Structure formats: C-alpha cells, structure tokens
Amino acid sequence: MALKDDPRRLSHAGYPFALVVPTRFGDVDLHRHLNNVAVQRLFEEGRVRFHRHLRQTHPAIGWPHFLVAHQATDFLSEGQYPDDVDVRLGVGAIGSSSHRLALGLFQNGRAFALADTVMVHRAAEGPGSAPLPQALRSALQEYALD
Numbered sequence: 001m002a003l004k005d006d007p008r009r010l011s012h013a014g015y016p017f018a019l020v021v022p023t024r025f026g027d028v029d030l031h032r033h034l035n036n037v038a039v040q041r042l043f044e045e046g047r048v049r050f051h052r053h054l055r056q057t058h059p060a061i062g063w064p065h066f067l068v069a070h071q072a073t074d075f076l077s078e079g080q081y082p083d084d085v086d087v088r089l090g091v092g093a094i095g096s097s098s099h100r101l102a103l104g105l106f107q108n109g110r111a112f113a114l115a116d117t118v119m120v121h122r123a124a125e126g127p128g129s130a131p132l133p134q135a136l137r138s139a140l141q142e143y144a145l146d
Helices: 036-057 134-141
Strands: 017-021 065-075 085-094 098-107 110-122
Touching (some): 036 065, 036 098, 036 110, 085 134
Antiparallel strands (some): 017 085, 065 110, 085 098
8 A cells, every 4th residue: 555545644633743844955856846865855854853852752761773674655746945844753653673654744734755664673782673662662652643
C-alpha cells in the first residue's frame, strides 16, 4: 500500500509532532521546485529534531543512538520555494529494537511528500541493534500516529 493511500497521512492534524522549516533558494532545481535531495533533507531535519525533542522532554531515556534502516518516500506534488515547510511526524509502529516514523511535508495545508523511516536502536557497546528500553518505548508511544 502506498503511503498516500492512508487518509490519516494526508492531513497534518493527525501528526503529534510538528515544526516549520524555511526553504532555501539552494533547494530549488531547474524546474523551480524543491528538488528530491532537499525533500530528503527536510525529512532528516524532522527526524533529528524529533529525537532531540524526545531526549529533552523525557530525560529518563538518556541518549539513545538510532540508525536509519529503511526510508520509503512518496512524492505527491511539487514543493515550492520560498514557502515554508510544515514538517509533521508521528510514531507509526514500535518494534522490539526499532521504531517506524511516519512523516509528512506540507505547504499551505497540502501534503506534498510522505515518508516512513525505520529507525534501529543501536547498542551502546559493540555492533548491532539493541532492545528498546521501556522508558524509550513509553516516550515513543506518546507520539503514536492517530
């Protein structure tokens, strides 16, 4: 199923975390819309800001480390410069050692790109993944996608 087939993803109202990111002239391609690399950077900014927010608002989780294991993106329409981008994010699923972030990029109330990103919790010592601690699991559940 394509991300756009889930009606919850097309409305910014269902995402519990939000931030506004200004676009830059350097984000524009030859066709005068936001290029695909700029769109991925906007998703990255949302992920990084969300995890930073999580650490600040839930100090009991400490400083967990995450790695991107998978990213799926649906481009719905063109993003425009110089309009700001409303980045919306929710936790779509929580596994034993990973969580899936559901992200949407909006301009003027309209979704122009959607992404799902699987984030793996990395072990503090040594290679590989590690189970999500209960404090982190609880914090993530607070941001579950409606």
